Amino acid sequence: MSSWVRYHFEHLRRWREYAVAVMRAARDLIPGVRVFVIGGVAEGRTTVLSDIDILIIIPGGVTVNKGRLYRDILIRAMDVYGLPWDAPVELHIVNDDEGRYYFESSSRVIEIDDGSR
Numbered sequence: 817m818s819s820w821v822r823y824h825f826e827h828l829r830r831w832r833e834y835a836v837a838v839m840r841a842a843r844d845l846i847p848g849v850r851v852f853v854i855g856g857v858a859e860g861r862t863t864v865l866s867d868i869d870i871l872i873i874i875p876g877g878v879t880v881n882k883g884r885l886y887r888d889i890l891i892r893a894m895d896v897y898g899l900p901w902d903a904p905v906e907l908h909i910v911n912d913d914e915g916r917y918y919f920e921s922s923s924r925v926i927e928i929d930d931g932s933r
Contacts, residue, residue: 837897848875
């Protein structure tokens with residue numbers, strides 16, 4: 817196995833740690849967000865090409881610039897919560913209605929919560 821493959825799989829093994837960093841950063845910026853891991857990591861089907869799909873559901877009535885929020889969450893997760901700059905995370909930022917689509921189309925979702933809510 818190549819060193820890059822080992823390195824990438826080590827990132828994938830740390831998916832929960834990375835998701836908690838993203839969740840804390842997202843809640844710092846917008847209280848009340850709900851955070852879930854979806855996709856291959858949640859469903860136990862990771863490959864060398866996998867990333868960590870993190871679903872962030874914005875509470876109803878809150879309007880955001882999703883592109884700016886995406887950037888701000890990642891920067892805060894890196895600067896404050898230790899997310900590695902090369903962590904293979906992909907954020908999906910949606911409202912409650914859009915979130916239903918992800919729940920309906922995913923065979924498994926894992927809610928991320930550190931008990932601080």
